[in-house]
Amino acid sequence: MAVAFSAESAPASRQPYLIGGKDIRCYYHLLVIVLMLAGLLVLFWFGSRYPQLFHKAHELGHQAVNSFIYNSELIVASSNAGFAERVWVSLVNWIWSMRIGMSFGLALGALLHTAFEFYPPKLSNNIYLNTLKGIMIGTPAAVCVNCAVPIACGLTRGKARIESALSFMFSSPTLNFVVVSMVFAGLPVAYGIIQYSLLALVLLALVPLIVYVMQKVSKASDTEDTVSTCSVPIISDCNQSLLEATKDVLQAYGKNLWSLIKTAVPIMLIAAIISSVVMELLPLQVIFAHVSLLALTGLALVTVLLPVPIALDVIVAQHLYTQGVPAPYVMLFLFTLGTYSILPMQYLWKEVSKKLAMTLYFMFVTLGLCAAYAIQFFV
Numbered sequence: 001m002a003v004a005f006s007a008e009s010a011p012a013s014r015q016p017y018l019i020g021g022k023d024i025r026c027y028y029h030l031l032v033i034v035l036m037l038a039g040l041l042v043l044f045w046f047g048s049r050y051p052q053l054f055h056k057a058h059e060l061g062h063q064a065v066n067s068f069i070y071n072s073e074l075i076v077a078s079s080n081a082g083f084a085e086r087v088w089v090s091l092v093n094w095i096w097s098m099r100i101g102m103s104f105g106l107a108l109g110a111l112l113h114t115a116f117e118f119y120p121p122k123l124s125n126n127i128y129l130n131t132l133k134g135i136m137i138g139t140p141a142a143v144c145v146n147c148a149v150p151i152a153c154g155l156t157r158g159k160a161r162i163e164s165a166l167s168f169m170f171s172s173p174t175l176n177f178v179v180v181s182m183v184f185a186g187l188p189v190a191y192g193i194i195q196y197s198l199l200a201l202v203l204l205a206l207v208p209l210i211v212y213v214m215q216k217v218s219k220a221s222d223t224e225d226t227v228s229t230c231s232v233p234i235i236s237d238c239n240q241s242l243l244e245a246t247k248d249v250l251q252a253y254g255k256n257l258w259s260l261i262k263t264a265v266p267i268m269l270i271a272a273i274i275s276s277v278v279m280e281l282l283p284l285q286v287i288f289a290h291v292s293l294l295a296l297t298g299l300a301l302v303t304v305l306l307p308v309p310i311a312l313d314v315i316v317a318q319h320l321y322t323q324g325v326p327a328p329y330v331m332l333f334l335f336t337l338g339t340y341s342i343l344p345m346q347y348l349w350k351e352v353s354k355k356l357a358m359t360l361y362f363m364f365v366t367l368g369l370c371a372a373y374a375i376q377f378f379v
Helices: 002-009 024-059 083-118 127-141 148-157 162-171 177-186 189-217 222-230 242-281 284-288 293-303 312-322 327-336 342-351 354-377
Strands: none
Touching: 024 083, 024 177, 024 242, 083 148, 083 242, 127 148, 127 162, 127 189, 148 162, 148 242, 148 342, 162 189, 177 189, 177 312, 189 327, 189 354, 242 342, 284 293, 293 327, 293 354, 312 327, 327 354, 342 354
């Protein structure tokens, strides 16, 4: 009787809830990651990014351009400010302008890295398809190329392909519908045609071609080395509770976020200091007085590297256009500002390939010069 009573009173084993033939607990990690991603995107897109972009679009042509590297002022230089003070003001205002975008980039980059650790993506060998995927993700993301660096790092560290990371970085600050509308609303249509023709060339032809060639040159490419060493898939036995799964995700996320912060933040600060110094030393009034290949080349070598906030390229180009600056300089600023910068260059140099970082730098310098000379056929 004792044995019979004991068997009857034992608690019944848990009946699993099945989704696609698997216990629902197998999806707890995915649920936590998706909820974190949704909360992050809603907070950034609707709480900050799109309201800011709509405000910039509304104010286009009605706002003063105080700097070519920041668009929001926290502090103002005194009327008799010396060189050191002006550099300090530029640095502080750059950080202030980039604070939200960079925070989002770090948070999303770490989350993507975490997601790919738990759920390693099925990699495709189709470089062109991977490039298109990066464009489709980057276009609505609406982050500047600098803020896209931590996200791209999360992609490559999380076992995504470098062509996806590159197309994400270059499409996010340029193809957003608000930025596109600002280009065509604030400048003659010829500027927009040249701008987006060259961007289409970069995204649809040059990025896939460069990645393809570099992979062929080196069988053990830098990209593949980075991918294999940066991510270790986490295996779940589907026996964890929702609380345990949440704890796992948060621990991995905290580790990845701290890793990105240690890598990216010092680079950001160094880039901001260098840019602030360069912009104070650059004699723009003298350069704008005459159009020459030497002046355009020297300017392009600098502007390609400037880490500017999203849409500042359009604001600066529109301001220069209304001030009567020669069209080649206007076009050069429009194309080269904000598409590449010292931050993605440093990221690629350190984590992907030095050759790729330099190739893209000189590619954007060359295309910027092509854009500057092309606009002369329309003015």
